[in-house]
Amino acid sequence: MPEYFVETPGRAGLSAMQTGETITFEHGMIDAKEWCEKALMALSSLWRSEVKKHHAWRTSESIQFNKNGDAKSSKEYFPTATFHAIAAFGECGIWDFNVPYKKEDQLIETPDLRVPNVINFSAYDEVLAALVGQTAGRSGRSKNNWVKLVIGNSSHSPKNVAGKGTGGAKVRSSIPESGSQYQPRQALVIGRLFHALRILIARTIREIDELKDSLAQAEKNKLKVEARKKHEEKIKSLELLLVKARSGLPDATDYLCGIVRRNSIRRSSRAGKTASEQANPDGIATAAELADSPLISPFILLQVATGVIERDAILKLLQAGMDKADALEAEIGELREVLAQYFIREVDRLMSRRQIPLYPHYDAASLAFSTHGRVLMDAAFRAEPLFRACVQAVVADQNPDGTWPVGRSATFDDTGTSIQQPSVSVALSLAECVFSRKLLIRNQPDEIGLLKIGAEALRRTGQYLVHSFNLKCGCDETCSGWVSDRVRWPSVSEAWITAMAARFFHLLWLTDRACTRDARLSKYSVRVPKAYRQQHGGGQATTSGGVADSDITNKWRREVVEPDSAVKPAGEIEKSILRPIQKQFKRGGYFLRPEKNGVSFIIYGPPGSGKTYFVETFADILGWPLVTLNPGHFIREGLEFIEAVSSKIFEDLMHLEHAVIFFDECDELFRMRGGDSGNGARNILSFATASMLPKLQNLHDARQVVFFLGTNYLANVDDAIRRSGRFDKLLLFDRPDVTARKQIIEDTYKNEK
Missing domain, CATH: 1.50.10 (Glycosyltransferase)
Structure with a gap:
């Protein structure tokens, strides 16, 4: 029993107005x-x-x-x-x-x-x-x-x-x-x-x-x-x-x-x-x-x-x-x-x-x-x-x-x-x-x-x-x-x-x-939601994002053009994340949790296909801050301290809620083990792969954030990283097909006569 758990209120429980004395508490949080x-x-x-x-x-x-x-x-x-x-x-x-x-x-x-x-x-x-x-x-x-x-x-x-x-x-x-x-x-x-x-x-x-x-x-x-x-x-x-x-x-x-x-x-x-x-x-x-x-x-x-x-x-x-x-x-x-x-x-x-x-x-x-x-x-x-x-x-x-x-x-x-x-x-x-x-x-x-x-x-x-x-x-x-x-x-x-x-x-x-x-978000460069940037930047917010508007699925369809009518990565995001979160929002809960199979995604495709824009728009629609991590965050204290630094980063991520994490250009941290790097020498960053496995698993199981791994070369990502439980789904984000291009053109020039 804690020392402050008393059966009857003593003088420490009375207000200073009643006892005539000044009382302060020395206990911590x-x-x-x-x-x-x-x-x-x-x-x-x-x-x-x-x-x-x-x-x-x-x-x-x-x-x-x-x-x-x-x-x-x-x-x-x-x-x-x-x-x-x-x-x-x-x-x-x-x-x-x-x-x-x-x-x-x-x-x-x-x-x-x-x-x-x-x-x-x-x-x-x-x-x-x-x-x-x-x-x-x-x-x-x-x-x-x-x-x-x-x-x-x-x-x-x-x-x-x-x-x-x-x-x-x-x-x-x-x-x-x-x-x-x-x-x-x-x-x-x-x-x-x-x-x-x-x-x-x-x-x-x-x-x-x-x-x-x-x-x-x-x-x-x-x-x-x-x-x-x-x-x-x-x-x-x-x-x-x-x-x-x-x-x-x-x-x-x-x-x-x-x-x-x-x-x-x-x-x-x-x-x-x-x-x-x-x-x-x-x-x-x-x-x-x-x-x-x-x-x-x-x-x-x-x-x-x-x-x-x-x-x-x-x-x-x-x-x-x-x-x-x-x-x-x-x-x-x-x-x-x-x-x-x-x-x-x-x-x-x-x-x-x-x-x-x-x-x-x-x-x-x-x-x-x-x-x-x-x-x-x-x-x-x-x-x-x-x-x-x-x-x-x-x-x-x-x-x-x-x-x-x-x-x-x-x-x-x-x-x-x-x-x-x-x-x-x-x-x-x-x-x-x-x-x-x-x-x-x-x-x-x-x-x-x-x-x-x-x-x-x-x-x-x-x-x-x-x-x-x-x-x-x-x-x-x-x-x-x-x-x-x-x-x-x-x-x-x-x-x-x-x-x-x-x-x-x-x-x-x-x-x-x-x-x-x-306090955890303040340690990183965070991209705040679009609505907040417009409101505090002098412009008029065009999308409320997250809290003010619970109809996030319709907003997602308006903002994002499906890049591939066959694969439909945008539709997968809507089904796995947005619909469950919208349902929770309407129920009035304080904490919005993604489904167990909708926490993490590997988004891959050629350079310039819009992977980063896709993730940023997703964060804006939810109204959640976006934390982007690149190899520089993990090697800021030198390669020999990469394990200690990554542990601190994931500790911060475990204390976050309602945030989108984007591991951008982090291929080397998740590189396939047991093979050559292309020139016969294994890059030292690839040794971090094994230590990343339990960290990703814990982050996934907590279900407090949604995180993405963006890569241009899916074949280079380790098989253990790709398995379900660490990353739930693979999303191919290729260049827009004919249907998507037509939709983009119509959206761009819809106000033109």
């Missing part, structure tokens, strides 16, 4: 992947049907999800904590299609993560069925109000909406209709609801597509009648879940808008009304009204912005929309504009206040939430210098122990009740601001530089979470996790904090991988 797995394991122990009252979730309200209509078979979940758990499991890939739960081993294993000791786990469709299958009790008067039940039973709802209080009162059958008084604090449940619903819907649609593909190929795969029937029934049940999920979108949208309507953000009915409120008391508040309300904080409105963005994603997934003339749709449009204006206002105001030393109305937490909200509402903000300045300010204002000072709190009653803004939520906002999926795929020096700035603060927060981990909870020794640093309950773990810790460690792990990849 943490294993973010390992801690992500621990966080998911802890979350699974908290989020299960056996959880009872007076446990670690005692601050959340319980709600019965009864998918069968039988009270005895119902499972007990908690709205806000459950939505955070769904987000964690979804973003970490636990619910991917090919990741089953091995109950006998109590194990969940993904291609990248391994989560042991999972005693009980719910499949995604079970959770979605329980979520959308709720009704308002035995009366049956409200059949499609599952959204109102979820929000009404949350502890963040006002007393006239909450269906179950802290005393355990039963859920009321009369659910308030749209237009009733809402509270801004409901944003904490409605924003997470949209996030969780998007994850579950996306996962459902992926499985439906997979099942339909299986049915379409039923005869080819010789699928049995029983299996076909099972697939058809599963598709029907999943499609029914999608219908029920969509039925709740109007109610959920109404709640989302209701949170920031003028009659919701007023302190009390005795407060004076503004001219705007008198004119339209039920309308969306302006950015100025939101900024001046004591019920509103950037943390609250960040949840609203999350709900708006996730709602758009849900409608896109369902390929549906609401009536443009519908009042709610018009109100959502107004809400987007108000949120954008609010976050612009808050970022400017907080950055200005930061210039005044010890100014009491500035806090870094609100700046982090406001910056994140502005990025959500306007992605172009990430390219502005002000965005970099905001990130630097949030990082600079972090406590030495990895936490952040307590931010601005929104109070909701005379007792001073407020919403927690834990440091892990600040770190999560910072991580989502500086990290993007494309940093794992493209080579973008300006954005990776900003990521490195944020990474230092993220690692300090990671150290804090490592030190404050509760190995055992006081109520149940089988549970572990984290508690908010704002309350520091002894020996207590909270599911929502543990879920955010899992998401945070996952993003930290991805951040470390992106930084490691960049």
Whole structure:
């Protein structure tokens, strides 16, 4: 057990604001992947049907999800904590299609993560069925109000909406209709609801597509009648879940808008009304009204912005929309504009206040939430210098122990009740601001530089979470996790904090991988994708490449002319690499892997036939950086050190991901052994062939990059190099045949009259 793995949080686990002392951590880099797995394991122990009252979730309200209509078979979940758990499991890939739960081993294993000791786990469709299958009790008067039940039973709802209080009162059958008084604090449940619903819907649609593909190929795969029937029934049940999920979108949208309507953000009915409120008391508040309300904080409105963005994603997934003339749709449009204006206002105001030393109305937490909200509402903000300045300010204002000072709190009653803004939520906002999926795929020096700035603060927060981990909870020794640093309950773990810790460690792990990849690429001359060169060279990008456009196969056909209508090397690349990667991209994975037989290729043909252009275009279409290696890289320290240098080069290549490697003019390194070199003397470089064999094999088996060997003379390449497992296929790239020449001429002069 590591020395920092403590059972109860000591003083090193408390923030400097609480202890009055400055704390720093001396430990080195943490294993973010390992801690992500621990966080998911802890979350699974908290989020299960056996959880009872007076446990670690005692601050959340319980709600019965009864998918069968039988009270005895119902499972007990908690709205806000459950939505955070769904987000964690979804973003970490636990619910991917090919990741089953091995109950006998109590194990969940993904291609990248391994989560042991999972005693009980719910499949995604079970959770979605329980979520959308709720009704308002035995009366049956409200059949499609599952959204109102979820929000009404949350502890963040006002007393006239909450269906179950802290005393355990039963859920009321009369659910308030749209237009009733809402509270801004409901944003904490409605924003997470949209996030969780998007994850579950996306996962459902992926499985439906997979099942339909299986049915379409039923005869080819010789699928049995029983299996076909099972697939058809599963598709029907999943499609029914999608219908029920969509039925709740109007109610959920109404709640989302209701949170920031003028009659919701007023302190009390005795407060004076503004001219705007008198004119339209039920309308969306302006950015100025939101900024001046004591019920509103950037943390609250960040949840609203999350709900708006996730709602758009849900409608896109369902390929549906609401009536443009519908009042709610018009109100959502107004809400987007108000949120954008609010976050612009808050970022400017907080950055200005930061210039005044010890100014009491500035806090870094609100700046982090406001910056994140502005990025959500306007992605172009990430390219502005002000965005970099905001990130630097949030990082600079972090406590030495990895936490952040307590931010601005929104109070909701005379007792001073407020919403927690834990440091892990600040770190999560910072991580989502500086990290993007494309940093794992493209080579973008300006954005990776900003990521490195944020990474230092993220690692300090990671150290804090490592030190404050509760190995055992006081109520149940089988549970572990984290508690908010704002309350520091002894020996207590909270599911929502543990879920955010899992998401945070996952993003930290991805951040470390992106930084490691960049460090390895910086050692070589890298050709960046075409789209990035055009964008940063002052030109307009004509091809998005990789991340922005998933339709890479069509782009490949447009950009590359098949040089040989019989051999079809371009078609082989499309089938072996581009189609599988495009399929993975549409599934939303962070890591795109070529198929086992589509990792490496020997491309051969006469000089000037376009081999190099072929490889460069392939890298541009994928949006991956191209690393070209020639004999000079291997003999830079002299022939006697060629083995040591090649070992260092392949070590770097083994740490790369989403890259194309081109061994150009490296014939001598892979020369046929046992024969003459042509003049009776064996070239000294050919002795490197034997050492290359295991290195190529390891690089191939890792399946993290695609690599090519370009040669003019295939006969000179050693047989052991050419065999399957090191290089999967041989691609003849000869001079264009008649068909290819005709296509090239037509493409060249297609704009000519």
